[in-house]
Amino acid sequence: MNAIQLDPQGGLDALVELLLADGFRVVGPVVTGGVIAYDDLSSGDDLPTGWAVEQAPGRWRMHETGDQTRFGYTPGAASWKQYVFPAHQEVLRIRRTDGSFAVTRPPAPERPFAFIGVRDCEVTALEVLDRVQLDPDYPDPRYAERRRDAFIVAVTCAVPSATCWCTSMDGGPVPQHGFDLLLTELNDSDGHRLLAESGTDRGAELLARLPGSLATPLDRSAAVAVGAADTDILAPKLSGKELPTLLAGTELHPHWEEVADRCLACSNCTMVCPTCFCSTFTDHPELEPDVASRTQEWASCFQLDHSNLGGRPVRASVSARYRQWLTHKLATWTEQFGTSGCVGCGRCTTWCPAGIDIVQETLALIGPAADRDNTDRDITDRDITDRASDHRDSGHRASDHRASDHRDSGGPGTA
Ligand code: SF4
Numbered sequence: 001m002n003a004i005q006l007d008p009q010g011g012l013d014a015l016v017e018l019l020l021a022d023g024f025r026v027v028g029p030v031v032t033g034g035v036i037a038y039d040d041l042s043s044g045d046d047l048p049t050g051w052a053v054e055q056a057p058g059r060w061r062m063h064e065t066g067d068q069t070r071f072g073y074t075p076g077a078a079s080w081k082q083y084v085f086p087a088h089q090e091v092l093r094i095r096r097t098d099g100s101f102a103v104t105r106p107p108a109p110e111r112p113f114a115f116i117g118v119r120d121c122e123v124t125a126l127e128v129l130d131r132v133q134l135d136p137d138y139p140d141p142r143y144a145e146r147r148r149d150a151f152i153v154a155v156t157c158a159v160p161s162a163t164c165w166c167t168s169m170d171g172g173p174v175p176q177h178g179f180d181l182l183l184t185e186l187n188d189s190d191g192h193r194l195l196a197e198s199g200t201d202r203g204a205e206l207l208a209r210l211p212g213s214l215a216t217p218l219d220r221s222a223a224v225a226v227g228a229a230d231t232d233i234l235a236p237k238l239s240g241k242e243l244p245t246l247l248a249g250t251e252l253h254p255h256w257e258e259v260a261d262r263c264l265a266c267s268n269c270t271m272v273c274p275t276c277f278c279s280t281f282t283d284h285p286e287l288e289p290d291v292a293s294r295t296q297e298w299a300s301c302f303q304l305d306h307s308n309l310g311g312r313p314v315r316a317s318v319s320a321r322y323r324q325w326l327t328h329k330l331a332t333w334t335e336q337f338g339t340s341g342c343v344g345c346g347r348c349t350t351w352c353p354a355g356i357d358i359v360q361e362t363l364a365l366i367g368p369a370a371d372r373d374n375t376d377r378d379i380t381d382r383d384i385t386d387r388a389s390d391h392r393d394s395g396h397r398a399s400d401h402r403a404s405d406h407r408d409s410g411g412p413g414t415a
């Protein structure tokens with residue numbers, strides 16, 4: 001990997017200018033409306049300076065630090081998903097002409113994206129989405145057009161948030177792959193600077209055009225120290241790889257009902273999640289005669305009609321919908337797509353208005369590692385069967401209780 005020392009002001013300006021000159025649509029974090037969001041950049045000055053973020057379940061706050069750091073915050077609700085898989089997009093337009101139909105599709109974006117400030121969890125989230133949306137058997141052509149040639153400028157997370165848990169999911173805080181350039185912010189006795197390293201040939205080609213001086217061995221060891229310090233703060237909270245096995249057999253665990261008592265089924269967690277990909281299509285007859293369009297919008301497994309089969313929702317209760325979401329993200333996604341559906345970014349926890357914490361809910365389902373005698377040995381089919389049977393016994397009691405509550409109130413039973 002080539003590396004240079006980059007000035008945090010002029011160097012970032014040059015980075016944005018070169019990417020624009022090379023024909024990219026450059027997008028990065030900006031401060032707008034009291035949050036950090038992603039938007040088009042015209043210069044390095046558009047990137048935030050001197051901001052920190054505090055996150056907790058149901059809470060996200062930013063405050064000025066008064067220093068010159070450029071990436072001293074963790075991301076907000078926005079994710080890069082909104083660019084490669086927009087929340088709302090027209091997918092086709094139909095016009096009746098001469099007794100037939102002409103179908104047109106929106107043109108592909110004119111310029112490839114360059115994303116600046118991509119955290120490790122976000123690099124991984126794009127790769128998770130790629131596996132779903134670029135599946136050779138069922139590729140999404142619109143996603144493919146938007147993702148093509150995207151230039152990734154990743155950033156080492158210098159200050160993780162309390163809701164971050166990427167290290168449990170084999171990630172962060174230092175991106176290891178999936179980027180063209182990697183920036184690490186250094187702020188020590190040698191001054192404030194950015195270490196820029198290339199991850200691909202085109203990243204190396206851009207690096208060679210950026211102003212800066214060759215990185216010294218001290219710069220490189222300072223960058224390693226930034227990552228090591230974060231790894232200490234971010235001790236793994238869950239054993240990500242074992243979750244599919246640990247969650248197997250929890251279908252009737254009473255904790256699903258306990259979460260459902262708090263969950264508003266608002267869908268926030270799925271909307272902010274950088275890997276959730278459910279969508280729905282709507283046809284729109286237009287006022288102009290003989291014209292109709294079709295749009296695609298993000299959807300959520302928390303919506304009641306999302307599981308409609310034969311005119312009725314299969315997952316009518318909130319507990320069933322929360323269970324579907326959590327077990328898909330952390331367990332069955334692996335079987336389906338070969339990776340976990342979760343990168344441990346913590347957005348679902350931070351932006352849940354009820355403060356429901358995916359890590360804590362999962363621990364309640366599988367038990368803390370210290371209480372499990374199966375963390376250091378292979379889990380057998382017998383273990384799973386025993387656990388399923390334990391949960392089923394207690395789960396029936398909980399379900400019976402809620403069903404009778406619903407009967408008393410005249411509401412629906414649990415699914
Ligand atoms: S878990 Fe939280 S964010 Fe998700 S649907 Fe329930 S209340 Fe909304």
Ligand code: SF4
Nearest residue numbers: 273342343345346348
């Ligand atoms: S499930 Fe939550 S922690 Fe995992 S990737 Fe989605 S938003 Fe991030």
